[in-house]
Amino acid sequence: MKLDDEIKRRRTFGIISHPDAGKTTLTEKLLLFGGAIQEAGAVKSNKVKKGATSDFMEIERQRGISVATSVLGFEYKDIKINILDTPGHKDFAEDTYRTLTAVDSVIVVIDVAKGVEQQTEKLVEVCQMRNIPIIVFINKLDREGKDAVELLDEIEIKLGLKVTPLSFPIGIGYDFKGIYNIWEQNINLFTGDPKKDIEETIEIHDLNSSVLKKIIGATTADTFKEELDLVQGVYPDFNYELYRSGKLHPVFFGSALHNFGVRELLDCFVKIAPPPEAKTSSTREIKANEENFSGFVFKIHANMDPKHRDRLAFIKVVSGTFKRNSPYLHVRKSKQMKFSSPNAFFAEKKEIVDISYPGDIVGVHDTGNLKIGDTLTEGEEILFKGIPSFSPQHFKYINNADPMKTKQLEKGIKQLTDEGVAQLFVLEINGRKVIGTVGALQFEVIQYRLEHEYGAKCTYEDLKVYKSCWIDPGNDNSENFKEFKRLKRKYLARDKENQLVFFADSAFTLEMAIKTYPEINFQEISEF
Known part of the structure; x- marks a missing residue:
């Protein structure tokens, strides 16, 4: 097969959301529909059930959350799909931000009851900065939640997305009867039977038909039709080019736990999502x-x-x-x-x-x-735009709790900080090692992995740091910079790349340093 043909049949995307919106469950069901697995796993910690395929680290199985991006590939309708399932928890956001540099599109998962949450806003903002095409999947429709129209408004207001619904629910929660697939113009009926892998689909092109009223009830049918007319009158029709350029965002409804609405999402996705781009x-x-x-x-x-x-x-x-x-x-x-x-x-x-x-x-x-x-x-000296390293928000001294395992501890710290989930600093004044993370939960993950993967034990001591900044001195030999290094020696450290880092213990300290040493550039983001 030619290179162009192979490119056209590839879809590489990330799934992002606030924690517990059902992101990893959706990933499992996409794999199930794609025939990549025979049985979908549960994400929550439960010894009886099979673990989620994408949550393969032991700590993920115990905590019931994703703490690292996992990569899953499978074929569906002759399309090669690569899914990057990302952590939803804010403490692991840095891994997600980096993963977004490797995707061509994303699916954002939103909980029908909670609506748009804080972490979702931050992740979508990163996607919009890069003009990444976004599809929204509103999940857990079998539970009581917000009205469908209210959710569409919330997505537009809070996330700043221009939406176009490509499916629409018939009721929500206890009244949930099914989904009208606007994209394919058919109705998928919800039985609520968890044993059924795929619900029955009935082709109904005429929403005034007596068949529909007979199946879901006259009152429900009338209410649904009124809401659908309203939505189709307010929101624009799907436009392929606007979606691809990140200016229009399709919305699907469903329940990943019940495999409901997932096939519709997948069928549409493989048709409209972009292949690898420049x-x-x-x-x-x-x-x-x-x-x-x-x-x-x-x-x-x-x-x-x-x-x-x-x-x-x-x-x-x-x-x-x-x-x-x-x-x-x-x-x-x-x-x-x-x-x-x-x-x-x-x-x-x-x-x-x-x-x-x-x-x-x-x-x-x-x-x-x-x-x-x-x-x-293959020889050309180019560099793809750097993947940022963010200034950590939490800092702790790391101590060796078992002197007999010093080599194991050093190797473990080096390898785990190489992953980019935490940063290692060495203080200039005494050589003590400091771990900096974006989220506090990372310390627990590092401690757990050091013990279970490297056989090393560590303890932490709190270190009062308000913010760390990478130092660009402008002129290494200037008197101004020499004075800064002499006076701030106990606040200086080196990162793994031997770059100089300033630990400010308060906002006032940082502000005064910036004013006192105008030649020095204090950077909160470092490009690798």
């Missing part, structure tokens, strides 16, 4: 159908298989084809690298692939040469 590099725009390979690392995962202590780098293929055992240029290090066993992913399951195409996510075994943001090419 990406901007430091020198030019790289098109997907260019002959030469290029790609970038957007995620590192240590110990994907704890038995083998393997470290995997996730590469998004941007252009050309990635071939097994072919030499590629590691642009940052200016050296050639070969990969003998590149992997395609299905959650924690991996299989070696000989060739991968634009849009595919490839996992390569790495001993520490690659880091997040690295670019690989």
Whole structure:
């Protein structure tokens, strides 16, 4: 098959939401409809039920939340789909932000009862900054929740999205009867039987038909038709180009737990979602159908298989084809690298692939040469726009709780901070190690993984830091900078890249430093 044909049949997207909106459950059901799994797993911690495919880390199974992005690939109607299931919890948002650099579109999941929540707003804002096409899936329709029209208004107001409903519910909660598929013009009836994998679909093109009134009741049918007329009169028709440019956002309704409305979402998605598109590099725009390979690392995962202590780098293929055992240029290090066993992913399951195409996510075994943001090419010296590292909001000293396991602890800290979920700093004044995270829950995850994956134990001590800033001195030899280093020595640290970092203990301290040393640039975001 030609390169252009392979590109056209690929869809790489992320699923994002506030925690507990049903994002991982939706991922499971998409896999179920795609035939990738035989039985959908439960996300909540329950020894009786099968665990969610995308939540493969032990701590995820225990807590019932996603703490790392997982990659899942499958075929559906001759379309190769790559799903990146992201953490919803705000403490793991940095992983999600980076993952959004590797997707071509997203599905946003919203809880029918809770509506638009804070974390959803932040994630959608990132998508809009990058003009990523968005489809909205309003979930849990079998539960009592907000009115459908009210939800559509809330999405437009809170998220700033221009929506076009492509399905519409017939009742909500106890009165939920089914969904009218505007895209395919048919009605899907809800039986509420959890044993049924797929509900029956009845072709009804005439909403005034007596058949519909007989099935769902005359009163319900009349109410539904009035609401549908209102919605279709207020919201614009679907426009393919506006959706692709991130200016119009289709909305679907359903219940992922009951496999309801998921097939409609998937069928529409494979038709309208964009295939891999061009990406901007430091020198030019790289098109997907260019002959030469290029790609970038957007995620590192240590110990994907704890038995083998393997470290995997996730590469998004941007252009050309990635071939097994072919030499590629590691642009940052200016050296050639070969990969003998590149992997395609299905959650924690991996299989070696000989060739991968634009849009595919490839996992390569790495001993520490690659880091997040690295670019690989067939020789061209380009860099894809950097993946940001955000200033942490929580800081703690990390101490060794078992001196006999010092090497294991050092290796574990290095590998886990390589993943980008936390940052490691070393104080200039005494060499003490400090862990900085965007969310407090990350400390628990690091402590758990150090013990269970590396056999090392650690303890934490609180460190009062208001904000950390990377230092760009302007002129390393200026008297101004020398004075800053001398007076602020106990507040200075180095990150893993040996960049100088300033720990401000209060907003006032940071404000005074900025005023006193105008030549110095205090940066809250560092580009890798």
